[in-house]
Amino acid sequence: xxxxxxxxxxxxxxxFCDPLMSWTDLFSNEEYYPTFEHQTACDSYWTSVHPEYxxxxxxxxxxxxxxxxxxxxxxxxxxCHFNISGLQLCSMTQEEFIEAAGICxxxxxxxxxxxxxxxxxxxxxxxxxxxxxxxxxxSSCLKTSGIKSQDCHSRTSLQSxxxxxxxxxxxxxxxxxxxxxxxxxxxxxxxxxxxSEALAKMWGQRKxxxxxxxxxxxxxxxxxxxxGILERVDRRLVxxxxxxxxxxxxxxx
DNA sequence: TACCTCTTTCCTGTTT
DNA sequence: AAAACAGGAAAGAGGT
Numbered sequence: 090x091x092x093x094x095x096x097x098x099x100x101x102x103x104x105f106c107d108p109l110m111s112w113t114d115l116f117s118n119e120e121y122y123p124t125f126e127h128q129t130a131c132d133s134y135w136t137s138v139h140p141e142y143x144x145x146x147x148x149x150x151x152x153x154x155x156x157x158x159x160x161x162x163x164x165x166x167x168x169c170h171f172n173i174s175g176l177q178l179c180s181m182t183q184e185e186f187i188e189a190a191g192i193c194x195x196x197x198x199x200x201x202x203x204x205x206x207x208x209x210x211x212x213x214x215x216x217x218x219x220x221x222x223x224x225x226x227x228s229s230c231l232k233t234s235g236i237k238s239q240d241c242h243s244r245t246s247l248q249s250x251x252x253x254x255x256x257x258x259x260x261x262x263x264x265x266x267x268x269x270x271x272x273x274x275x276x277x278x279x280x281x282x283x284x285s286e287a288l289a290k291m292w293g294q295r296k297x298x299x300x301x302x303x304x305x306x307x308x309x310x311x312x313x314x315x316x317g318i319l320e321r322v323d324r325r326l327v328x329x330x331x332x333x334x335x336x337x338x339x340x341x342x
Numbered sequence: 343t344a345c346c347t348c349t350t351t352c353c354t355g356t357t358t
Numbered sequence: 359a360a361a362a363c364a365g366g367a368a369a370g371a372g373g374t
Contacts, residue, residue, distance in 0.1 A: 303362085
């Protein structure tokens with residue numbers, strides 16, 4: 090299964106590998122940006138490319154998919170270990186996966202090997218795939234409950250499905266942003282919604298809801314004023330992160 | 343099952 | 359006039 094990989098394992102340079110690094114950190118760190126050359130938000134999704142040819146972004150998309158689909162706890166994943174290309178990912182041994190993601194690493198390794206051997210037909214039947222994963226878990230004496238809270242390295246969850254986190258992560262990911270959102274005042278956390286309907290469409294895609302509109306999305310955003318996640322800015326399409334929002338500050342990334 | 347949070351949906355009225 | 363804002367109300371989804 091691994092024969093096709095001819096490159097030796099080369100994990101990222103651990104000299105700048107912060108064990109507390111989150112996914113948001115990873116993609117907002119200027120040191121990492123140059124590695125995304127030629128990539129745009131319009132590049133193909135990971136499922137349309139063979140794992141050996143995945144870009145770093147594809148690897149990220151795959152990780153996010155695994156966390157969402159199999160309810161893996163992203164807190165267990167040391168993201169800096171996955172700031173790598175598909176070729177590098179395919180070169181990782183099971184032990185290295187475990188080192189990078191604890192018990193989740195074992196699942197990720199299993200899923201990756203299945204994609205490599207079976208292609209994306211592995212995902213054709215979601216229920217069947219889940220059963221396969223479950224069988225694997227059972228045979229490995231792994232329990233779902235055991236995936237949580239062990240070997241946790243990161244402080245940000247990839248599973249975050251809250252709207253404000255989605256907005257925050259979009260602001261921090263220029264590759265995905267496509268000019269939909271932009272900072273008005275980075276230090277104060279003030280941002281502008283540039284393409285309101287595009288934002289709604291993207292949020293709708295995330296929630297698998299093709300009826301999402303900016304009007305409905307903005308209603309949800311207004312609820313955040315109550316909880317201090319957002320603060321009111323008296324300008325159209327302009328919002329500000331409140332005291333209860335976290336993870337957006339430049340100096341705290 | 344009950345309860346909770348976070349939306350989603352719909353609405354009326356207001357502001358830009 | 360159109361788009362966006364402001365919130366109330368109720369329903370839905372997912373988690374515990």
